[in-house]
Amino acid sequence: MRPLSVAVACALTLAPLAFAWQDAGNSQVTAYIKTLEMIGTQGTGSQEAQKAWKEISQLPPSNLVQVIAALDHQKPVFANYIRSAVWAIVQNSQKNNKPIPTQQVRAFLKDSKQNPSARGLAMEVLKSLDGEWLASEIPGFLADSAPELRREGVAYWINQAENLSKEKKAEDAKATYKKALAKASDKDQVDKIAKQLKGLGENVDLGSHFGFVRKWNLIGPFDNTKGVGFKTKYLPEESVKLDASLEGKEKEKLKWVSHQTEDPYGLVDLNKALGKKKDSVAYAYTRIESPNPAKVYLRAGCITALKVFVNGKQVFAREEYHHGMSMDQHAAVIHLDKGVNDLLIKICQNNQTESWAQKWEFQVRLTDEAGVRVPYSIAMEGGK
Amino acid sequence: MFKLKNAWLLTAFLSFHGMGLAADWPQFRGPGGSAVSTEDNIPVQWSAKDGIAWKVPLPGRGLSCPVVAKDRLYLTSSSGYKESRLHVLAFDPKNGAKLWERQFQSTGNTTCHPKTCMAAPTPVTDGERVFALFACGDVAALDRNGNLLWYRSLATDYPDITNMVGMASSPALWKDVLILPMDNAGDSFVLAIDAKTGKNLWKLERPRTINWTTPLVADHVAKGANVVLQTDNSLVSVDANTGKEVWSISTTGPTTIPSPTLSDGLLLAPGKETLVLDPSNNGNAPALKWKSSKLVGGYASPLVHKGVVYGMSSIGLNAMDARDGKEIGQIRMKGPFSGSPIIAGNHLYLVNEEGTGYVVKLGEKLELVYTNELKDTILCTPAIHNGKMYLRSDSSLYCIGNAAK
Numbered sequence: 025m026r027p028l029s030v031a032v033a034c035a036l037t038l039a040p041l042a043f044a045w046q047d048a049g050n051s052q053v054t055a056y057i058k059t060l061e062m063i064g065t066q067g068t069g070s071q072e073a074q075k076a077w078k079e080i081s082q083l084p085p086s087n088l089v090q091v092i093a094a095l096d097h098q099k100p101v102f103a104n105y106i107r108s109a110v111w112a113i114v115q116n117s118q119k120n121n122k123p124i125p126t127q128q129v130r131a132f133l134k135d136s137k138q139n140p141s142a143r144g145l146a147m148e149v150l151k152s153l154d155g156e157w158l159a160s161e162i163p164g165f166l167a168d169s170a171p172e173l174r175r176e177g178v179a180y181w182i183n184q185a186e187n188l189s190k191e192k193k194a195e196d197a198k199a200t201y202k203k204a205l206a207k208a209s210d211k212d213q214v215d216k217i218a219k220q221l222k223g224l225g226e227n228v229d230l231g232s233h234f235g236f237v238r239k240w241n242l243i244g245p246f247d248n249t250k251g252v253g254f255k256t257k258y259l260p261e262e263s264v265k266l267d268a269s270l271e272g273k274e275k276e277k278l279k280w281v282s283h284q285t286e287d288p289y290g291l292v293d294l295n296k297a298l299g300k301k302k303d304s305v306a307y308a309y310t311r312i313e314s315p316n317p318a319k320v321y322l323r324a325g326c327i328t329a330l331k332v333f334v335n336g337k338q339v340f341a342r343e344e345y346h347h348g349m350s351m352d353q354h355a356a357v358i359h360l361d362k363g364v365n366d367l368l369i370k371i372c373q374n375n376q377t378e379s380w381a382q383k384w385e386f387q388v389r390l391t392d393e394a395g396v397r398v399p400y401s402i403a404m405e406g407g408k
Numbered sequence: 409m410f411k412l413k414n415a416w417l418l419t420a421f422l423s424f425h426g427m428g429l430a431a432d433w434p435q436f437r438g439p440g441g442s443a444v445s446t447e448d449n450i451p452v453q454w455s456a457k458d459g460i461a462w463k464v465p466l467p468g469r470g471l472s473c474p475v476v477a478k479d480r481l482y483l484t485s486s487s488g489y490k491e492s493r494l495h496v497l498a499f500d501p502k503n504g505a506k507l508w509e510r511q512f513q514s515t516g517n518t519t520c521h522p523k524t525c526m527a528a529p530t531p532v533t534d535g536e537r538v539f540a541l542f543a544c545g546d547v548a549a550l551d552r553n554g555n556l557l558w559y560r561s562l563a564t565d566y567p568d569i570t571n572m573v574g575m576a577s578s579p580a581l582w583k584d585v586l587i588l589p590m591d592n593a594g595d596s597f598v599l600a601i602d603a604k605t606g607k608n609l610w611k612l613e614r615p616r617t618i619n620w621t622t623p624l625v626a627d628h629v630a631k632g633a634n635v636v637l638q639t640d641n642s643l644v645s646v647d648a649n650t651g652k653e654v655w656s657i658s659t660t661g662p663t664t665i666p667s668p669t670l671s672d673g674l675l676l677a678p679g680k681e682t683l684v685l686d687p688s689n690n691g692n693a694p695a696l697k698w699k700s701s702k703l704v705g706g707y708a709s710p711l712v713h714k715g716v717v718y719g720m721s722s723i724g725l726n727a728m729d730a731r732d733g734k735e736i737g738q739i740r741m742k743g744p745f746s747g748s749p750i751i752a753g754n755h756l757y758l759v760n761e762e763g764t765g766y767v768v769k770l771g772e773k774l775e776l777v778y779t780n781e782l783k784d785t786i787l788c789t790p791a792i793h794n795g796k797m798y799l800r801s802d803s804s805l806y807c808i809g810n811a812a813k
Contacts (some may be wrong), residue, residue: 063559065564065565066560066565066607066608067558067560067601067602067605067606067607067608068607070557070558070559070605070606070607071558071605073558074555074556074557074558077555077556078555078556081555081556097513100513100515100561100564101515101559101560101561101564103513104512104513104515104546104548104559104561105556105559107511107512107513108510108511108512108548108556108559109556111509111510111511112508112510112554112555112556115508115509115554148511175489210489212489327572342568342570342594343570343593343594344570344571344572344593344594345593347571347572347573347593347618348519348520348521348572348573349572350519350572353517353519353572354517
């Protein structure tokens with residue numbers, strides 16, 4: 025049998041085990057986990073959690089999967105109690121020469137209905153315990169719904185493509201890179217694939233792949249002397265009328281200008297689009313048409329202070345200047361209505377004079393939780 | 409405004425250099441943050457091949473320094489895509505055996521300058537517990553056996569924290585008061601947490617500027633302790649129990665990278681102009697004795713020992729008379745230095761970013777006695793414990809010393 029067939033057969037055989045632990049879940053363990061789940065903000069519940077964590081960490085390895093399964097990344101502090109307890113169980117079991125039920129962990133990993141982050145943790149555990157089996161499974165992770173597994177799958181297929189490239193099998197390499205690209209969402213992997221494909225004569229539309237918003241209407245400058253503009257609600261925050269003339273900084277008459285960025289990462293350079301201004305605020309406005317109501321992750325990069333408004337409501341604000349910019353450095357969970365949604369970005373510039381403090385730019389993209397672009401289009405005509 | 413007891417200088421000195429933790433190196437820059445060890449038998453010669461007692465791989469990057477207490481060496485690392493996996497590790501300092509490792513996932517923003525990472529702050533330990541602060545605002549408290557005591561996500565509790573360069577200030581501990589320095593460009597504060605419960609004791613609003621200096625805990629028996637906080641426009645001392653201001657000095661000399669030091673009867677507030685202050689100023693704020701622009705070049709914090717202040721300038725090590733700032737020696741060294749100098753016995757140790765370790769013999773005349781090439785990127789300050797020196801790179805933890813010892 026081929027390794028993949030063996031793995032599938034093995035998984036089917038073990039499928040009942042995947043559910044067995046749920047039924048056999050120790051109620052006391054469940055109670056300990058519930059206690060950890062009660063952890064609140066600012067340390068509330070920590071004392072109770074301390075006792076519960078110790079109990080969980082001393083569980084026999086037979087409870088390992090039950091604890092892994094409890095991990096819920098939507099509750100990040102709780103998730104860290106679980107994550108660290110899992111490693112404590114693993115290390116205690118190894119120290120005491122108690123066998124760890126890797127078959128159960130395997131079955132859990134392969135159960136796509138489980139929490140993606142919990143499956144990611146199961147994969148990490150298996151990396152340290154069951155590396156050979158895991159390696160045989162990784163090629164199949166390419167389209168997995170769990171981002172951590174998918175990343176491993178993408179890495180595998182990138183490696184395969186690199187090997188094909190070394191063997192001078194250019195067309196096979198190209199096809200394999202494309203296969204990896206179709207499922208890749210992490211910037212380092214996408215960039216690596218795009219670079220290799222370019223070398224093979226294929227250009228990747230990174231802006232489209234990442235889901236960057238590239239078509240905007242811009243207006244500015246409004247006053248941001250001594251940072252006042254960050255808190256000041258200029259007219260675009262009340263309503264956007266693209267044909268209106270607005271009074272800007274030093275009573276300058278301002279008009280919205282249409283702008284489409286050609287930057288592969290959706291970067292909008294305001295110094296170029298509006299002229300180099302200091303102590304200034306600019307607004308960028310666009311209309312996002314969503315095919316469905318959707319919970320979306322708006323991810324932004326901006327080296328200066330910014331605010332984000334969706335359908336007239338502020339969803340993000342960060343007042344920091346010239347400390348660095350990277351793709352996705354800011355994230356906000358937003359809700360898009362079906363149809364057209366207003367997206368307004370406020371980008372502030374200060375008066376620093378250093379050569380490294382002159383940039384005035386931003387980038388925005390729309391993705392799912394894992395960083396994969398969501399379906400949308402730009403609807404600059406009409407609107408809500 | 410100022411209520412100081414003359415005794416605090418003496419008691420601070422005793423607590424830093426007293427018998428109880430003499431061999432421990434429990435926090436950033438060692439006992440009390442003084443960067444001075446009481447030990448005098450530390451190796452002076454090593455290389456990538458020789459003089460290494462043991463070397464173990466690390467699961468991730470880090471600028472944090474090793475800390476050692478009660479036969480445990482603790483260290484932090486960060487790894488994975490976007491450096492979002494956080495590690496707290498405990499080793500046996502005698503042989504490098506990994507005693508336990510706990511992994512967490514960052515709950516805050518991991519954006520930072522590529523030179524740094526989430527494992528930039530150095531953990532602090534009292535021997536029974538270790539407290540690890542990460543640049544993303546995650547705080548893990550563990551006992552010496554790796555049991556999780558509590559976990560805090562400061563990014564969840566205070567979502568307007570923002571520092572796109574990356575946080576790096578290290579926590580400080582006084583009894584059960586854990587001091588977390590969170591000066592940043594957004595919601596900027598110093599937070600005191602009950603080390604036993606993980607709950608807030610007090611929160612002090614701070615200037616909205618990024619700041620990498622580590623707080624200084626100054627003990628004084630009668631009233632507890634003060635916490636000295638440095639930024640680029642002030643030096644502030646607050647009561648460790650309440651966070652209430654004890655004294656403050658407005659000044660433009662100190663900066664936001666090198667950390668203050670209280671040792672040998674002096675308070676050093678380093679920066680473009682390092683202030684050398686007398687902390688026993690009749691109950692008032694420390695009085696300026698002298699200042700110098702030749703004690704900080706880059707990231708390294710100066711130190712004071714046996715009447716001499718040592719600091720880095722752009723060309724190397726400078727030594728100045730602690731009484732009046734008179735220059736008494738200089739040694740050229742090749743930087744850059746991310747770590748700070750330390751003193752053990754009669755030698756000063758300093759390792760540059762390329763892993764070149766300089767050993768300077770102290771005395772009436774400074775003498776560069778050894779230049780040791782580790783051939784690894786070193787961004788941390790060395791730790792001293794039980795006759796050994798510990799260094800970490802992005803991939804390895806080194807114990808420098810005699811393997812048989």
